[in-house]
Amino acid sequence: MDRKFIHFRPTEARIDLGAVVHNVRVLGALTPAGTAFMAVVKADAYGHGAVPVARAARDAGASWFGVALLEEALELRGAGLSEPVLVLGAVPASAAPAAVGADVRLALFDPDLARALDAAARERGRPARVHLKIDTGMGRVGVRPEDLAAFLDLLGTLPGVEVEGVFTHFATADETDLSFARDQLERFHRCLELLSHRGVRPRIRHAANTAGILALPESHLDLVRAGIGLYGIYPSAEVVRSADLRPVLRWTTRI
Template identity: 40%
Template sequence: MPDRIPTNTLPLSTHASPTIAAIDLSALAHNLAVVRRHLTAPCNILAVVKADAYGHGAVTISQTLAGLGVARFGVATIQEGVTLRDAGLQAPILVMGALLPAQLPDLLAHKLTPVIHEPSIAEALAALVRSRPDPSPIHIKVDTGMGRLGLAPEAVLPFLQSPLCKGPLRVEGLMTHLADADGGDPDYTESQIARFRALAAQATAAGVSIPLLHVANSAAILRYPSSHFNLVRPGIMLYGYQSALRGPAAPDLRHVLTLSATVMQIKHLASGQSVGYNRAYRASRPSRIAVLPIGYADGYSRALSNRGHVLLKGRQAPVVGRVCMDMTMVDVTDIPDVTAGDEAVLIGWQGEAQITADDLARWLDTIPYEVLCAIGPRVARVYR
């Protein structure tokens, strides 16, 4: 059994927790190497660690990646950035989500770099930093076709040439986000990349030098080398998953997270007896039911009621009845010798069997991102 390294977010006593997300840091290092293999120097990496590093624990994930040479990090909110700063991370942190003017003092106090989606927020920032000796770094996001946050392409050059970007603010990066890098319309993605490239060229022609140009998420890293520019923003592939529906053969990624829960009790049901809320499952035969200490408040979705499966003794046990806030019941009638204290695996390997976040996503009609991000703070993160 590998050593269990304490997490930074939970007191030691919780390591006896019956519900654990075990994080394999060597798999993370392996996936980082896969990202690097797809890049041509001098392209750099900004690791996307928002949403608590997709449920993996942003502090330890970021510290580990920083130790492996990753120089930049991306989060969605100021609070996420502050958490990393409080843990001692000194690398540049880009706040990629939308900001309110009232949040800017916190952003500055923690040396976080904002993504500017529209000029008014840049004006508010400039007003705060005007008296400082050095300009504040910003990245500008242009909407080349995502239909979400960002400056319209035609607004970028005027903004870059405005007095804001010549005094109080320093444009360190220009970025865009791809709408369909993992989808089936390469022409659309190529047109977004081309639009971005044209804007970068316009800026250069106008004498504006922007050190960092970044476009690519995981799918684009794998499928669109022309999107790499000099910085890429991998998220899901660092954690061992792919979002691409088609395209080149899956690279050799390793899943980083294993989710497990200890069987707390075995119930013996007579035929006709029911399980859980609303009696949503009724035994059609004498049954043995294992009770697991994980529920929708931990991120194990209620939509898995009577639908999901877990592994016990290396075999699939179906979820029966409604997933509760704190508990889930599984049918182990066909799996001999399951007892209280056994480990059920909800995501990961057990023996020869595996359940992945992709499997849960299929059962839930969603994507692995949502499955991983949903794993809540009550689940103890244990780093191996």
């Protein structure tokens, strides 16, 4: 890393940004041509340093960044990174003006946030670009498939909200038994059919996390999201070691 530290302890955590570049290229090579690559740099890039990791990933071909909080997205913007950033987690409605002002995409599943984004978009004269999050079985956040039609009715009344993307998240793609992950993907495709029937056709569909990139090629769609694999770590012991991932962090000490 570029930063220099004054320290007296003999133990260091060393970050190899070259390994980030390598991992982006290795994981990206597993996806079809034209599939975009999102580098997930939430939680200060899993403690590795969000800004330097994002820059290294961008230089290796990542065209999107994923974060958990709006504050993390604004940090990237403040560092001069202009690539699309998607906040994957929940964001309060009060944050809508800041998100629209910084051209940060938000995961959308909350009606109050949708209304606030529409108001912010109309005030600023620019669309609020969102990625509709569908909960196909993770049980964390997202619109449930049975509630999707009603949510689309709401979005139809909010012209300032542009549904640029739609996505879901796998709960068990890092397990040997991929049957539930495939069930989730099937539910996701049924939701995509409903969106199309309602005239909503997001240009970016995504589902694959690191485990999905490695084990479920049918889930790659328009974009993949590399989190833990970006840092050279497999999602679990059950995922087949099919890619030459290199650890980004190394602990060193003198004894």
